[in-house]
Amino acid sequence: MYKKVRPPEEGEKIRYENEKLVVPKNPIIPYFEGDGIGKDVVPAAIEVLNAAAEKIGKEIVWFKVYAGEDAYKIYGTYLPEDTLNAIRDFRVAFKGPLTTPVSGGYRSLNVTIRQVLDLYANVRPVYYIKGVPSPIKHPEKVNFVIFRENTEDVYAGIEFPWNSDEARKVREFFKKFGINIREDAGLGVKVISEFATKRLVRSALKYAVENKRKSVTLVHKGNIMKFTEGAFRDWGYEVALKEFRDHCVTEDELLSYGKQIEGKIVVKDRIADNMFQQIITRTEEYDVIVTPNLNGDYLSDAAAALVGGLGIAPGSNIGDGIGVFEPIHGSAPKYAGQNKVNPTAQILTGALMFEFLGWKDAAETVKRAVEMTISSGIVTYDLHRLTGGKLVGTREFAKAVVENLQSL
Numbered sequence: 001m002y003k004k005v006r007p008p009e010e011g012e013k014i015r016y017e018n019e020k021l022v023v024p025k026n027p028i029i030p031y032f033e034g035d036g037i038g039k040d041v042v043p044a045a046i047e048v049l050n051a052a053a054e055k056i057g058k059e060i061v062w063f064k065v066y067a068g069e070d071a072y073k074i075y076g077t078y079l080p081e082d083t084l085n086a087i088r089d090f091r092v093a094f095k096g097p098l099t100t101p102v103s104g105g106y107r108s109l110n111v112t113i114r115q116v117l118d119l120y121a122n123v124r125p126v127y128y129i130k131g132v133p134s135p136i137k138h139p140e141k142v143n144f145v146i147f148r149e150n151t152e153d154v155y156a157g158i159e160f161p162w163n164s165d166e167a168r169k170v171r172e173f174f175k176k177f178g179i180n181i182r183e184d185a186g187l188g189v190k191v192i193s194e195f196a197t198k199r200l201v202r203s204a205l206k207y208a209v210e211n212k213r214k215s216v217t218l219v220h221k222g223n224i225m226k227f228t229e230g231a232f233r234d235w236g237y238e239v240a241l242k243e244f245r246d247h248c249v250t251e252d253e254l255l256s257y258g259k260q261i262e263g264k265i266v267v268k269d270r271i272a273d274n275m276f277q278q279i280i281t282r283t284e285e286y287d288v289i290v291t292p293n294l295n296g297d298y299l300s301d302a303a304a305a306l307v308g309g310l311g312i313a314p315g316s317n318i319g320d321g322i323g324v325f326e327p328i329h330g331s332a333p334k335y336a337g338q339n340k341v342n343p344t345a346q347i348l349t350g351a352l353m354f355e356f357l358g359w360k361d362a363a364e365t366v367k368r369a370v371e372m373t374i375s376s377g378i379v380t381y382d383l384h385r386l387t388g389g390k391l392v393g394t395r396e397f398a399k400a401v402v403e404n405l406q407s408l
């Protein structure tokens, strides 16, 4: 099955039975460092995750695979089948960032991984860690979990350069509807389906119920894009009211009732541009957020900025019985290999992976150890330029986290 890598002989496979993950004490987890600062942050995070797993009597058996520049050197391709097969086979993977060329070049490897493996929900928790500098007065009010659709929207990859034969044919086709598109226009297609919307909203509502969250907000631009983003909103409410009726109440229902109903999740919607100010001005009113792909991409970075920026923010890509864990940030090539950047996002991505495995104690320990480290003033350059403190490199920061973790 594998051409140029070999799975470790020790460790066991994570299985998926009756819609649940079955996780052994010593799961095999494929990982790749990826490009740029991935080489700095992934090994640093692995040190911390190994220490946390050991603390609860478990062991991760890492399976090194390749993507990005490393893969190109070995396979002559940026995303080898070996890597996709390993993720499919072992179900949970840990990844560093991958560079994507702008304009031309190859298609985003990150988007390809999400689409090929049908990792339809990009789940990004955004919460405050004590001691991290923030541009807002009350960052402790930030506690969002963003569910971003991962397979559709303008990210579906249906795009044609302005001067291509395809673009010319599409322009001709539109003329039949009386629509004239400029001859010098590049074209992209926005795709939002009932199927993909509903399964995303379903997973967000399920998460909200299981984790006793207060609200679920559908974020869309349906006032302008009525049949894509507007439909996203309508299908979202349909799932809430048909499949989660016992657990939720809509904001409109609540307004007519006049007060909060104990134990019910409030389902509401906001137009995307408004939402960017809402998360700043009415932070505590937002909890679980569900949104199409492009809105979610923008909103995640903006939300991350409220609690310390990209060096802090973890992320994950989840499908049915499969998860690929990666920080929100990219490969920041200008800092690559300098032992400089903040590994916190990659470390907390590991904590998120532990939650997915059902290792909640290990996840908590990692979060607490990171908080202890930052609160004690040990910081990398990104936080140092805002707060001062003791400036350390990527490896030294991770070492301090491991020491704190072992003291817990």
Ligand code: NAP
Binding pocket: 037, 041, 096, 097, 098, 099, 100, 101, 110, 310, 311, 312, 326, 327, 328, 329, 330, 331, 332, 333, 341, 342, 343, 345, 382
């Ligand atoms: P980026 O790599 O996320 O970096 C943007 C800026 O964010 C950095 O210059 C730095 O800010 C800050 N930053 C990011 N990671 C940090 C960390 N660990 N510690 C401290 N600060 C950090 O975004 P980009 O420069 O737009 O993209 C670079 C490449 O990554 C592109 O090819 C892009 O396509 C790709 N990308 C990949 C993924 C992914 O793999 N999932 C996600 C996003 C982007 P300062 O310079 O202000 O310190």
